[in-house]
């Protein structure tokens with residue numbers, strides 16, 4: 001399967017690249033929220049568009065040759081998933097989740113859901129919550145050494161999730177052959193808003209190519 005790379009980037013360069021990636025994504029993320037909320041007139045919007053296009057041209061002046069960032073394993077054991085829609089460091093669409101893994105197997109993240117994530121008025125879009133749950137459940141399974149692609153994700157939305165500060169958490173519940181079952185939830189100050197169970201399957205191509213060993217090695221080294 002293409003899109004998985006191995007790289008050898010030194011610690012200092014990695015740190016510098018991470019800072020640049022974080023800053024660009026945050027600037028664009030702010031731009032997205034400002035775009036949702038703006039009430040400027042057509043002339044001001046036209047000026048803004050000129051500036052946005054000029055900025056895009058700078059970014060396009062040096063780009064990856066492929067149409068996606070992919071998953072990049074570094075020789076120091078770390079992994080870059082900067083294009084990921086939920087955790088991608090350089091993806092302005094991503095909130096992004098900075099997932100913490102506790103020693104007891106809990107994966108969790110606390111993050112801000114701004115106006116770009118709205119579904120019902122003032123509430124987070126259910127599909128966005130599904131993406132967040134998909135990622136954090138999958139990350140919990142992966143971190144526990146049982147990675148897989150999402151086969152089935154079941155969500156129970158218990159109450160609306162207000163835009164603002166949100167927490168997501170998950171853990172690996174059990175492993176059944178090539179299937180890893182993870183459970184998790186979303187919460188706000190008002191308590192649990194959504195609960196999920198996910199079945200993550202180590203795909204046939206990974207079982208046959210040894211890609212799983214690569215991920216397990218990256219995890220144990222990192």
Ligand SMILES: CCCCCCCC/C=C\CCCCCCCC(=O)SCCNC(=O)CCNC(=O)[C@H](O)C(C)(C)COP(=O)(O)OP(=O)(O)OC[C@H]1O[C@@H](n2cnc3c(N)ncnc32)[C@H](O)[C@@H]1OP(=O)(O)O
Pocket residue numbers: 134135136138139142147148149150151152177178179199201202203204205206211212213215
């Ligand atoms: C280690 C190497 C790398 C592994 C993969 C790494 C990836 C991620 C790792 C880390 C990231 C952490 C974060 C991730 C978070 C985000 C995840 C996403 O967004 S994933 C994108 C959305 N999901 C898809 O696009 C899947 C599309 N579907 C498929 O690719 C296949 O259908 C797949 C892999 C799900 C199953 O295909 P088969 O060919 O491997 O499966 P068969 O051999 O037929 O079945 C194996 C077992 O799984 C069950 N199964 C098959 N499909 C199922 C399903 N959809 N739901 C539940 N069970 C299913 C079967 O009944 C069978 O069970 P029995 O062993 O007999 O008990």
